[in-house]
Amino acid sequence: MHPNSNPFNPGAGTPPHTLAGRDEEVQAIVTAIERSSLGRSANGIVLHGLRGTGKTVLLGRFCEVASDRGWIAVRIEAAASTSATFAEQLVTRLTPFMLRLDRPSASDHIKRALGAFKSFSISVGLQDVSAGIEVEPRHLLNYGKSIEHSLPDMLRTLAQACAQDGTGVLIAVDEMHDMSRADLRALLAVGQEANESRAPLLLCGAGLPALPRVLSEARTYAERFFEFRAITWLARADARRALVAPVEALGESWTESGLDVILASAGGYPYFLQHFGRAAWNVAAFSPIGAGDANLARSIGFAELDQGFFHIRWERATTAERAYLRAMAIDGDGPSRSGDVADRLGKPASALSAIRTRLIDKGIVYSPVRGRIAFTVPGMATFIRRRDEAGA
Structure with missing residues (x-):
């Protein structure tokens, strides 16, 4: 059959022809959006799981659902490899929506939202991006350099303006586990502001299995802002x-x-x-x-x-890190006990902590619980064994 008509779409975040097995998650975001639009409390959704489980696709579907209902919906990638900061990406993604709101007939709520957005963009050094947005001086705010206070205020003000039309704002963050601690705390402050004000503002995120723990470590009450959903195999x-x-x-x-x-x-x-x-x-x-x-x-x-999929991750590992991965692969997809891996390598666990940390930072492994380590990619252990058997 001809490749040109092939209906399958493997790719990072590429929507499949049929989004199977995720009806519950889609219905959950529909419910959250509808509750928020009615001024009722609703939590955003955080998706966590291994790579290749479709988290990015599902996050994109959340944005589509929101957009179809007239909401402002933006998706941001917080991957460590991304050069732009979270705040810079947010301003860039929001600007087209703000330009559409900037019209002579804009209500006072919209004008305040435009002022808050322009003030925020100036505070993060992106005044050129918002240069085309006309704002009366009385609507400009004196935001400081810390986004932990300015970000919640700006997004709440925007959401309250959207509420006048029965819509809202959805911010979706992919690779959320890679956010800096400061940005993560600022984002969680947005969640607190949304809950307290009942503004139609939803935060959603996706990341590796350790994401719930990362969020709770950033703020002990983070679980109150989100509905956590583990995304696994179908x-x-x-x-x-x-x-x-x-x-x-x-x-x-x-x-x-x-x-x-x-x-x-x-x-x-x-x-x-x-x-x-x-x-x-x-x-x-x-x-x-x-x-x-x-x-x-x-x-x-x-x-x-x-x-491709496996080789890219293998190539990112040093010789010492590959030895650690080989020792993990004995347990299949794991998780492995850190002590067992150390024993197989003939070294104390403390001597391998730096290697373990580097592999976590590279997104190749993660720690599901203290003292355990597992691959972030399903099938990685089998790949390592195939590679070694082939003498590569």
Whole structure:
């Protein structure tokens, strides 16, 4: 079948044809938005889980749901590799919305919101970005350099202005675990302000499994601002639908044996389902996609993952860090006891703490609980074993 019509879309945050198995999360954000629009209390949603589980896609869906209801919805990536600060990204993402609000007939609520936004952009050094927004001097505020106080005030003022039209503001932060402590505290202060004022302002986030702990360490009462949802692999029925629906939408089909091979290969992980599904479509000469096609797709898929998805993370590790990862891989996807890893390497755990910390900082591993360590990517242990067996 022709690659040009391939319905599968493996990629970072690329929406799949069928968002299977996430109906509860989507309904949760719909409920939160509707409650906020009515002036009732509602918590934002924080998604946490391994890479490849579809958190970024789901966060994007949250923004779509909000936008469809007339809300201002912006998504920000807080990854350590991103050069712009959180505040800079926020100002840049909000500016197009503010420019649309800047009109002669704007209400006093809108004018105050424009003043708060311009004041905030000036305080973070982005006055050029908001240069096109006209604000009366009386609406400008004297925000200081710390965003822990200015950010909540600016977003609350904007949300209250939107409330006049029955809408609100949704801020979605991806890779939230990578936020600086100062930015994280400022964001959590926004959550407190939203709860206290009942403004239609929702914060949502996505990150690695340790994110709930990161938030609670930033503010002990962070759990009051969010509904935490662990995003894991899909149940078999949902994984099956993710493979079948896109193919049937184009008038094609699978054999049951072909589906079984791909389902077993992907392990229910959304990214892997898209990856192996794409490979199966591309190798199949005609419909239905059978077991022979699926087995070939499995070989091609793992080879591509080994050269891309897994290899990228392996290359970021130093020689000493790779030895640590190999010692972890003995436990499969884990988690591993830090003491066991140290024993396998013949060193005291204290001597390996710096290596462990660097691997956590690089986002290759995380600590689910004290004294335990696990891979952030499903299947990483199997990749390491395949690589070592091949003598690479």
